[in-house]
Amino acid sequence: MKKHLFTLTLSSVLAIPAVSHAEFKGGFADIGIHYLDWTSRTTEKSSTKSHKDDFGYLELEGGANFSWGEMYGFFDWENFYNDRHDKPG
Secondary structure (H helix, E strand, C coil): CHHHHHHHHHHHHHHHHHHHCCCEEEEEEEEEEEEECCCHHHHHHCCCCCCCCCEEEEEEEEEEEECCEEEEEEEEEECCCCCCCCCCC
8 A cells, every 4th residue: 555655646746847837828718698598398398397497697617728738617607696495496
């Protein structure tokens, strides 16, 4: 177990300088407010199985390109204007 821990620590220490000197090549960031409007047919068809109500959401996303690879992430905050317990379920 100690041998595996030592190997992991050593490889991490050797990898950190390579990652810390990565060259930033480009990136983007985006924020948007969206509204999802289900059709009446979709709402009627799935009303007994799930809640298919229209809702708005705030979306934050971003990405970056480095010499070692790319990163992407996003965050969606749905129904930010509704009370937490507006509907059961």
